[in-house]
Amino acid sequence: MHDLIGLIGALTARLGPAGVLIDPADTEAYCEDWRRLYHGRTPAVLRPANTDEVASAVRLCAEHGAAIVPQGGNTSMVGGAAVSEDGSQIILSLSRLNRVREIDPLDMTMVIEAGVPLKAAQEAAADAGCLLPLSISSEGSAQIGGVLATNAGGNNTVRYGNARDLVLGVEVVLPDGQVWNGLRRLHKDNTGYCLRQLFVGSEGTLGIITAAVLKLYPRPRETAVALCAVSSPDAALELFNRFQQNDAAAIQAYEFMSGLGIELVLQHIPGCTLPFAKLAPQYVLVELATPRAGADLHSAMETVLAAALEDALVSDAVIAESGAQIAALWRLREEHSEAQRRAGASVKNDVSVPVSKVPELIWRATMACEHLLPGIRCVPFGHLGDGNIHFNVVQPEGADGAAFLARDHEIMDAVNDIVRDLDGSFSAEHGVGRLKPYMMPEWRGGVELDLMRRIKSALDPHGLLNPGKLLP
Ligand code: MLT
Ligand code: ZN
Numbered sequence: 001m002h003d004l005i006g007l008i009g010a011l012t013a014r015l016g017p018a019g020v021l022i023d024p025a026d027t028e029a030y031c032e033d034w035r036r037l038y039h040g041r042t043p044a045v046l047r048p049a050n051t052d053e054v055a056s057a058v059r060l061c062a063e064h065g066a067a068i069v070p071q072g073g074n075t076s077m078v079g080g081a082a083v084s085e086d087g088s089q090i091i092l093s094l095s096r097l098n099r100v101r102e103i104d105p106l107d108m109t110m111v112i113e114a115g116v117p118l119k120a121a122q123e124a125a126a127d128a129g130c131l132l133p134l135s136i137s138s139e140g141s142a143q144i145g146g147v148l149a150t151n152a153g154g155n156n157t158v159r160y161g162n163a164r165d166l167v168l169g170v171e172v173v174l175p176d177g178q179v180w181n182g183l184r185r186l187h188k189d190n191t192g193y194c195l196r197q198l199f200v201g202s203e204g205t206l207g208i209i210t211a212a213v214l215k216l217y218p219r220p221r222e223t224a225v226a227l228c229a230v231s232s233p234d235a236a237l238e239l240f241n242r243f244q245q246n247d248a249a250a251i252q253a254y255e256f257m258s259g260l261g262i263e264l265v266l267q268h269i270p271g272c273t274l275p276f277a278k279l280a281p282q283y284v285l286v287e288l289a290t291p292r293a294g295a296d297l298h299s300a301m302e303t304v305l306a307a308a309l310e311d312a313l314v315s316d317a318v319i320a321e322s323g324a325q326i327a328a329l330w331r332l333r334e335e336h337s338e339a340q341r342r343a344g345a346s347v348k349n350d351v352s353v354p355v356s357k358v359p360e361l362i363w364r365a366t367m368a369c370e371h372l373l374p375g376i377r378c379v380p381f382g383h384l385g386d387g388n389i390h391f392n393v394v395q396p397e398g399a400d401g402a403a404f405l406a407r408d409h410e411i412m413d414a415v416n417d418i419v420r421d422l423d424g425s426f427s428a429e430h431g432v433g434r435l436k437p438y439m440m441p442e443w444r445g446g447v448e449l450d451l452m453r454r455i456k457s458a459l460d461p462h463g464l465l466n467p468g469k470l471l472p
Contacts, residue, residue: 007064008044014056021045030091033082034075040083045091051171051179051210059177061090067464068092070204072146075138077348078433080150080203080469094145097210103128108216109168109185114145114209130216133160137334145209151201153429155253158385169213170196175460185213203431204466206459220289224297225326226305229280229316233359236284236384239308243286246304250297252289254385255333258282261379262332268342269335275318285333336381340394345401347408349391349415352428358384361422365391368414388428391415437472
């Protein structure tokens with residue numbers, strides 16, 4: 001980068017003092033990722049207030065050859081928004097682009113800016129009588145731009161697909177500062193390459209998403225949530241099968257948790273309680289929902305669970321009787337990542353396999369990890385209904401966290417060998433980020449990686465957008 005002082009001056013003149021943070025006390029929080037794996041340095045955090053300001057900031061950085069790391073809620077699990085340690089990369093925060101521009105309950109669409117937190121977006125949709133079905137544990141902090149840039153998945157993928165499936169249009173600032181306004185809200189639009197999907201999941205390496213048109217759904221009129229204790233991942237899968245047989249369209253979420261995962265939540269998260277007298281080896285959280293009136297999902301839930309209890313597929317089950325109970329059951333699931341963070345260093349394997357292979361994945365990966373490092377604590381959990389398991393492993397109790405993390409590649413490789421064998425993917429919903437580009441040649445090498453590289457160099461020939469992420 002040439003003339004940093006000149007660049008900061010030009011950026012301050014364009015964005016105003018509130019739009020450029022340079023004091024390390026102000027920039028520090030942007031330089032550490034949620035998992036605290038990366039501790040970078042930056043000369044400036046830019047906080048543009050609208051799309052034009054994002055475009056100007058990107059153009060000025062491009063003219064000065066300065067690399068940019070786009071950042072939303074900074075909740076990436078793979079260092080997707082982490083800045084490098086050499087202090088050469090500028091962070092561009094989208095937080096001030098925080099308007100819901102429009103909601104149309106007839107079209108069932110929402111035009112929303114990148115910096116709106118996902119939870120606020122869900123609430124705005126609900127206020128308009130609609131459902132924005134994307135739901136992830138970090139939704140209080142994660143922002144729309146990041147959620148789209150990483151094609152987040154989450155709890156409701158089993159029914160509505162991933163972030164990608166909810167996007168009708170995007171507005172993007174390109175690496176040279178041009179703005180592409182692709183905010184179309186059409187369900188049918190066969191006019192060439194589907195450019196919006198190029199940016200969704202590109203992890204900020206091709207352009208910066210500043211706004212999007214999202215697809216909304218009817219709000220559920222009825223919701224039924226149950227927590228079930230099961231003896232094995234196989235039983236959890238068989239129970240999923242029974243819910244599918246009963247009414248597949250009603251399954252809103254189907255989440256798996258291990259006994260250890262629940263124990264860690266109870267131990268580390270104040271206010272969480274288990275509604276059963278004793279701990280079980282595994283658990284399932286199932287949510288049924290429907291926009292249809294008079295569906296009586298509570299009875300449907302009771303019927304499936306009564307049969308499962310009788311067949312000893314489920315050893316215990318509780319159906320929430322109020323909104324507060326629904327929230328309390330979901331909290332046991334949503335606090336998994338935070339509980340693990342408090343329990344020590346952990347290695348996250350965000351993997352997917354065909355749904356039918358989930359039990360085999362869990363058994364084999366548990367054996368492989370325990371063989372590699374006796375005392376390691378395996379905490380598989382996540383979205384069984386779509387085949388995405390977070391096969392997270394926590395350091396052995398009392399072990400040295402740094403020494404454990406030094407073995408992260410060895411652990412991830414051991415799990416990934418099994419995932420490959422089961423025709424799965426090494427990254428299901430967290431993306432590649434800074435943590436996993438080294439895996440790309442083995443998993444996506446040859447023609448596929450070559451195509452990705454050609455797209456990158458066509459759009460960002462100088463490699464200024466989110467360098468060091470996604471592509472090796
Ligand atoms: C979740 O589903 O809670 C997160 O994606 C999981 C994680 O911590 O790996
Ligand atoms: Zn997840």
